[in-house]
Amino acid sequence: MQSLAVTAKTVITACGKGQQDLLEALQQGRSGLRRQRIPGLGFESWIGKVGAVDEVEFKPDLQDFKCRNNQLAQMALDHDNFLSSVESANNRYGEERIGLFIGTSTSGIAETEKAYRAVQQDADRLPDDFKFMETHNIASLLDYVQQVLGLQGPGHTISTACSSSAKVFAAAYRSIACGQCDAAVVGGVDSLCLTTLYGFNALQLISDGLCKPFDINRSGINIGEAAGFVLLEPDDAANRQLKLKGYGESSDAYHMSSPHPEGRGAVQAITRALENAALQADDIDYINLHGTATLNNDSAEAQGVFKIFGGETLCSSTKGFTGHTLGAAGITEAIITLLALEYDFVPGNLNLERYDPEVRLNIPQENQKARLTNVMSNNFGFGGTNCSLIFGW
Amino acid sequence: MTVYINDLSVIAPGLVERDPALAILRGDREWAFEEMPSLKPKMLPANERRRTTNLIRLALESIQHLVRASDDLERVSTVFVSSDGDLEITDKLCMALAQDDKMVSPTLFHNSVHNAPAGYWSIAAAMQGPSTSISAANASFASGLQEAVAQVAVDGNTVLFVAYDYPAPLLLKRLRHFSHPMAIALRLGSKAEDDAYGRLELVGREVHDDLSYCKNDSLQALQEASPVGAGLPLLEALVRKQGGQIILPYLRGEKFKVTVSLRGQIND
Numbered sequence: 209m210q211s212l213a214v215t216a217k218t219v220i221t222a223c224g225k226g227q228q229d230l231l232e233a234l235q236q237g238r239s240g241l242r243r244q245r246i247p248g249l250g251f252e253s254w255i256g257k258v259g260a261v262d263e264v265e266f267k268p269d270l271q272d273f274k275c276r277n278n279q280l281a282q283m284a285l286d287h288d289n290f291l292s293s294v295e296s297a298n299n300r301y302g303e304e305r306i307g308l309f310i311g312t313s314t315s316g317i318a319e320t321e322k323a324y325r326a327v328q329q330d331a332d333r334l335p336d337d338f339k340f341m342e343t344h345n346i347a348s349l350l351d352y353v354q355q356v357l358g359l360q361g362p363g364h365t366i367s368t369a370c371s372s373s374a375k376v377f378a379a380a381y382r383s384i385a386c387g388q389c390d391a392a393v394v395g396g397v398d399s400l401c402l403t404t405l406y407g408f409n410a411l412q413l414i415s416d417g418l419c420k421p422f423d424i425n426r427s428g429i430n431i432g433e434a435a436g437f438v439l440l441e442p443d444d445a446a447n448r449q450l451k452l453k454g455y456g457e458s459s460d461a462y463h464m465s466s467p468h469p470e471g472r473g474a475v476q477a478i479t480r481a482l483e484n485a486a487l488q489a490d491d492i493d494y495i496n497l498h499g500t501a502t503l504n505n506d507s508a509e510a511q512g513v514f515k516i517f518g519g520e521t522l523c524s525s526t527k528g529f530t531g532h533t534l535g536a537a538g539i540t541e542a543i544i545t546l547l548a549l550e551y552d553f554v555p556g557n558l559n560l561e562r563y564d565p566e567v568r569l570n571i572p573q574e575n576q577k578a579r580l581t582n583v584m585s586n587n588f589g590f591g592g593t594n595c596s597l598i599f600g601w
Numbered sequence: 602m603t604v605y606i607n608d609l610s611v612i613a614p615g616l617v618e619r620d621p622a623l624a625i626l627r628g629d630r631e632w633a634f635e636e637m638p639s640l641k642p643k644m645l646p647a648n649e650r651r652r653t654t655n656l657i658r659l660a661l662e663s664i665q666h667l668v669r670a671s672d673d674l675e676r677v678s679t680v681f682v683s684s685d686g687d688l689e690i691t692d693k694l695c696m697a698l699a700q701d702d703k704m705v706s707p708t709l710f711h712n713s714v715h716n717a718p719a720g721y722w723s724i725a726a727a728m729q730g731p732s733t734s735i736s737a738a739n740a741s742f743a744s745g746l747q748e749a750v751a752q753v754a755v756d757g758n759t760v761l762f763v764a765y766d767y768p769a770p771l772l773l774k775r776l777r778h779f780s781h782p783m784a785i786a787l788r789l790g791s792k793a794e795d796d797a798y799g800r801l802e803l804v805g806r807e808v809h810d811d812l813s814y815c816k817n818d819s820l821q822a823l824q825e826a827s828p829v830g831a832g833l834p835l836l837e838a839l840v841r842k843q844g845g846q847i848i849l850p851y852l853r854g855e856k857f858k859v860t861v862s863l864r865g866q867i868n869d
Contacts, residue, residue: 250703304806313714317691324695324772333775340776345685346715346736354853363852364735364744367686367715375733382751386602388803402698407710457678457731459723464652465711476675476729590711591720593732 209484211443211451212381214599216293218284219436219543221530222256226287230529231547234555235575239529241418241430248321248402251409254418256432256531257400258283273352275316275343276399276433281353284397284435293439294357297391307389308354308363309379311372311396313535313589315365316343318401349397353437361389367535369589370498371457372396373436374538377597378455380440395437396539404431404534411465413502419532421499421525421557422506422571424564429500432531436539438546450546453582453598454485460592466504467588471512474498474586477594478516481584485598489517492598493580494554496545497569498588499525500532501559509586510567519568522578528558538587538595545583545599554578604753604760606798606861608788609836610666612640612659613823614781619666625817626833626840632819637782644725652708653721655782656687656767660718661725663784664763674728678758681719681734681765682745684828685777687712688769718765730758741766742785742831743849743857750803753789760789766827779827785836798839799863806851807858813847835861 218226222240223233233240241254264279264286285291297306323338334340342348350365362383366375373396380392398404408414408429415428443451458480460473467473482489495517498509506525513523526544533540548554556574563571582600615635616622624630641650642661650658660681668677690713697705711717716734723732731752737744742764749762765784769777793800813834815824820837824830828850835847844862851857 248698248703317695320691320695321698324699327699327772332772334772338776340773341738344691345738345777347684347738347741350737350852360853362744362747364737364741364748366733366735368719368732368734369714369716378731379733379748379751382755383747386751386754388602388747388751402703403694403705403710403713406698406703406705407694407707407713410705410710411707457733459679459719459729459732461723461727461729463724464717464720465707473729480731589716590714591716591734592723593716593720593734 209381209454211453212440213443214438214450214452214546215441216290216439217543217546218288218290219540220258220280220284221434221540222258222432223529225283227547231551233529237556237558239558241531246400249405253405253414254430256430258433270352270355272339272342273348275319277312277316277349277397278352280399280433280435281349281397284437285356290437294393297439298358301390303358304360305390306359307361307380307383307392308350308359309366309376309392309394310350310353311366311376311535311538312349313367313369313372313398314401314403315346315349317403318399319343321402357393359393368593369591370534370537371587371589371593371595372535372538374587374595374597375457377452378457381455391441393437393439396536397435398533398535399433415501418559419501419527420559421501421527422564422567423560424562426501426503426506428502430531432533434530434533434536434540436536436543438542448601450549451600453600454481456480456484456596458594462592465590467508469508471508473592473594474509474512474588475515477596481596481598487582487598491582492521492584493578494548494583495521495523496541496585497523497525498586499527501527507566510569514568520570522554523569523571524555524557526555541585541587542597545585549580549583549599549601552577552579602750602754603800603802604750604789604791605793606787606801606839607790607794608667609798609839610663610786611836612663613783623840626837628817628841632817632823645721649721654687654689654712656689657718657721659767659782659784660763660765661722663765663786664722664761667761667786667788668726672759675730676758677728677730678752678756678760679719679722679732680745680749680752680760680762682741684736684738684741684766686715687717688773692770692773737852739828739850740852741828743851747803749789753791757791762787762789764829764832766829781823781826783823783827783829785829785832799861802860804858804860807848807856810848812850812856
């Protein structure tokens with residue numbers, strides 16, 4: 209594919225607000241995970257929670273959209289000069305020529321959870337002030353962000369569980385490549401809710417302790433929340449720019465909540481991404497693994513990655529910093545790989561203490577200085593949905 | 602951007618069997634409400650079917666007609682489009698989470714992802730190609746078509762597009778009312794297959810012309826039943842072999858124009 213330039217980016221995670229906070233956390237090996245409860249949660253868990261989300265105020269005409277998910281989105285838009293970057297793009301391309309592709313897994317379901325708790329038994333109806341379409345509908349995030357950014361181009365919300373906001377890059381590329389728009393904002397937002405905490409707990413996929421991706425004693429995920437956005441524009445060959453170079457998507461066609469045990473779908477997504485970028489496995493200098501720290505994901509992903517790259521390419525999971533941010537994992541980790549390219553380092557695999565002998569990958573525990581040219585980010589989700597992205601200079 | 606519509610399928614009350622459905626779309630018969638039978642998509646093994654929901658079965662019943670035995674399954678992509686996803690599951694989940702013990706079943710949780718129908722489909726059809734599951738609320742049909750057409754144009758695969766929504770359970774009905782379940786599926790490709798219906802071109806935003814309505818007036822209730830219904834005038838044009846423009850609801854309350862040209866009118 210023809211590369212696209214990454215011309216602006218912003219990210220909010222439990223590690224902090226804006227790129228600089230996340231970069232410092234990565235460089236200092238500082239996790240945003242804390243053992244805590246959230247309102248309504250009957251057990252303590254290590255959670256990657258963002259502070260002061262409920263203090264984010266909305267413009268009077270957008271009050272109906274107010275919910276944690278959209279507040280997290282707004283918080284991201286307010287950082288890293290993202291609003292002014294998009295405004296400048298609007299002036300250059302025209303609002304109707306900028307697409308918006310945005311990923312979320314659970315959207316604002318926390319509002320529906322609250323509304324169901326407030327159901328009046330005798331009335332048998334949800335509270336009158338509950339704004340379902342503006343907060344919970346999968347496309348409410350699209351509607352809200354489009355209005356805040358003043359975008360009038362094509363777009364949709366992608367909701368494919370934990371690959372949602374990786375696949376937005378593929379959708380944006382296609383939309384630009386076939387002339388539906390000239391540039392695109394891509395993003396992803398997922399916020400804490402009881403649905404995912406109790407749901408993953410029911411599947412026995414939440415770790416009691418800190419998540420330990422690829423460790424022999426790994427025992428599950430820590431849930432986090434995050435929001436991030438990236439502005440993609442046609443590549444200006446005259447300048448050295450961060451670029452989206454390739455994408456690959458596949459379906460496991462195996463099981464609803466377990467990956468194919470040998471990483472078949474991962475292999476296909478990675479292979480398609482390499483073909484799409486016209487690169488060889490040897491050209492990839494670092495892989496940000498999905499690495500959720502469940503037994504099955506890490507084992508399957510490690511086998512798939514080994515099959516294509518062998519055991520030398522530097523790899524790590526950064527879930528130990530941010531937690532698994534689910535529908536926002538794609539955008540969060542895309543931005544982490546972009547920071548790795550920009551600041552010449554490979555993030556260490558936080559919380560990895562004892563290597564699993566079956567994981568034959570080159571996973572550093574500590575950060576490494578490295579000049580990187582091409583990097584990959586993998587994200588996989590329930591339903592067997594896989595996406596692999598390649599970024600580079 | 603032009604693609605060929607090589608096959609189509611619709612499932613809704615009164616439009617469950619293919620031939621009578623085509624007759625209604627052709628205008629040979631009136632549409633009348635008939636209770637939907639319990640759908641049992643034949644591609645789904647019985648043990649898997651028991652774990653699925655009405656919405657999942659609706660989507661699969663519709664898309665299963667569009668696969669060819671000759672398809673190279675690695676070169677087939679799917680675009681699953683639903684404004685609201687599985688409201689039955691949303692209701693059960695939020696109901697469970699409102700109880701003191703907050704017991705959520707694992708199956709309920711993994712079925713709650715918006716891409717659950719796509720996941721069951723990929724397993725049933727052994728399709729390992731790319732798949733996306735999206736929403737654009739009331740603009741879902743037009744925005745979904747944009748994504749499907751972009752996939753054909755850029756990735757070069759055959760794309761199976763399916764739009765589907767199912768009515769909400771009691772509590773959510775006041776907030777999101779769909780009067781009937783409905784699914785519309787299209788088989789799209791860069792080349793016309795032998796039995797192609799016609800050629801689809803996405804024109805873009807439309808400011809002058811009004812939204813298209815079904816020529817068979819009896820279908821109007823169905824067209825207005827959910828965002829999926831927006832696709833009925835397109836199906837009518839294809840089945841009636843009447844080319845021309847179709848105006849669909851789009852993002853921001855805007856309108857979106859597509860045109861349909863039929864076999865014989867096209868140079869292929």
